[in-house]
Amino acid sequence: MSCPCCRPGGDSCDEEEDEEEEEVGSFDMSMMKDRVQYLVDSGIREIPAAYIRPLDERPLDMGLEQIPVVDLSGIGGKDRQSLRKEVGKACEEWGFFQVVNHGVPKKVLDSMRNDGRAFFALPMEYKLQYACKPGVIASEGYGSKMLSKDEQLLDWRDYYDLHTLPLSRRRSSAWPDDPPSFRETVLEYSEQMKLLAEMILGLISESLGLPPSHLREGLGEPSQNVSVNYYPPCPQPELTLGLQAHSDLGAITILMQADIAGLQVKKNGRWIAVEPIEDALVVNLGDMMEVMSNGKYKSVEHRAVVNGDRDRLSVATFLDPGKDCRLSPAEGLIDEKHPRLYKEVLFSDFISAWYSKGPDGKRNIDNLILSPV
Numbered sequence: 001m002s003c004p005c006c007r008p009g010g011d012s013c014d015e016e017e018d019e020e021e022e023e024v025g026s027f028d029m030s031m032m033k034d035r036v037q038y039l040v041d042s043g044i045r046e047i048p049a050a051y052i053r054p055l056d057e058r059p060l061d062m063g064l065e066q067i068p069v070v071d072l073s074g075i076g077g078k079d080r081q082s083l084r085k086e087v088g089k090a091c092e093e094w095g096f097f098q099v100v101n102h103g104v105p106k107k108v109l110d111s112m113r114n115d116g117r118a119f120f121a122l123p124m125e126y127k128l129q130y131a132c133k134p135g136v137i138a139s140e141g142y143g144s145k146m147l148s149k150d151e152q153l154l155d156w157r158d159y160y161d162l163h164t165l166p167l168s169r170r171r172s173s174a175w176p177d178d179p180p181s182f183r184e185t186v187l188e189y190s191e192q193m194k195l196l197a198e199m200i201l202g203l204i205s206e207s208l209g210l211p212p213s214h215l216r217e218g219l220g221e222p223s224q225n226v227s228v229n230y231y232p233p234c235p236q237p238e239l240t241l242g243l244q245a246h247s248d249l250g251a252i253t254i255l256m257q258a259d260i261a262g263l264q265v266k267k268n269g270r271w272i273a274v275e276p277i278e279d280a281l282v283v284n285l286g287d288m289m290e291v292m293s294n295g296k297y298k299s300v301e302h303r304a305v306v307n308g309d310r311d312r313l314s315v316a317t318f319l320d321p322g323k324d325c326r327l328s329p330a331e332g333l334i335d336e337k338h339p340r341l342y343k344e345v346l347f348s349d350f351i352s353a354w355y356s357k358g359p360d361g362k363r364n365i366d367n368l369i370l371s372p373v
């Protein structure tokens with residue numbers, strides 16, 4: 001999901017797909033000043049003004065809490081019915097849950113975490129060869145800023161955004177060749193996330209009383225982006241955010257975080273710091289799920305905070321509709337008692353609108369809500 005580069009939960013847009021392939025290897029060293037890691041390595045004790053959040057957006061010191069945990073081990077058997085109910089409850093009450101026994105091999109999770117970290121540990125000269133193109137929406141590669149505007153508050157985050165699916169978007173030469181296993185690791189990770197996302201979408205469809213394939217089919221030819229988020233240690237973590245409050249704009253996001261907490265979810269107007277569970281994956285609903293479910297399930301604002309002495313890595317996999325896909329509430333969810341609540345939207349239009357404004361809480365999805373008649 002952010003550009004000139006990645007973004008929370010965004011995906012393909014015209015500008016991105018029409019981009020000409022650029023040779024990896026040519027870069028401008030002045031880009032390093034935008035990298036948070038560069039600031040940290042230069043030994044600053046006070047963070048620049050562009051990273052300082054207004055008082056009401058700063059993180060509060062708070063204890064960790066648990067969001068719903070769904071054990072997927074019963075998915076193939078007789079437990080499917082109770083699983084469906086559990087997922088439905090988590091979607092309705094939270095829009096966020098963690099899954100355990102999800103079937104993704106630990107080796108695949110470890111390789112993604114290790115190779116992600118190994119990339120960010122490489123010299124800046126190497127990493128900048130893969131820099132996102134300034135000014136291009138959702139450009140693939142190594143970046144820091146969420147939007148291309150000059151006037152924006154910055155996040156304490158660097159990232160690597162990878163376009164992994166469909167195959168027509170995949171250009172693995174744009175992925176780092178160091179660490180040497182990186183490309184193979186991403187391929188494997190992408191495949192596992194695709195399978196898991198399809199499984200979860202099936203359960204969510206059923207939990208809405210729809211055929212299991214409804215949501216998956218409603219996404220057209222979906223896109224998948226894998227974003228590796230790297231949050232360097234911060235000398236003044238109480239003043240800034242690793243990733244500002246946003247809702248993801250696609251269908252669902254699967255987030256892998258390591259043992260270091262940082263993710264916060266907004267519930268009933270209050271920020272909740274999510275307690276990480278080893279090798280669990282966090283699932284959250286994006287804006288398009290809210291549209292398709294006619295608001296029965298909501299996308300939820302979330303953000304990431306940073307630490308004073310430890311860096312943090314998370315890997316977000318976004319499953320988004322195809323850019324030419326038109327999304328609207330499922331007919332099966334609309335009746336006299338449940339009128340249609342959202343306008344139909346062309347996903348590429350939603351992305352363009354999102355990028356022109358920025359996340360700003362849930363303002364973008366609010367524009368799709370039909371006014372009561």
Ligand SMILES: O=C(O)CCC(=O)C(=O)O
Binds near residue numbers: 257262303314
């Ligand atoms: O790093 C995290 O915990 C959150 C990441 C996220 O929300 C995103 O990449 O969209």
Ligand SMILES: [Fe+2]
Binds near residue numbers: 009253316
């Ligand atoms: Fe997000």
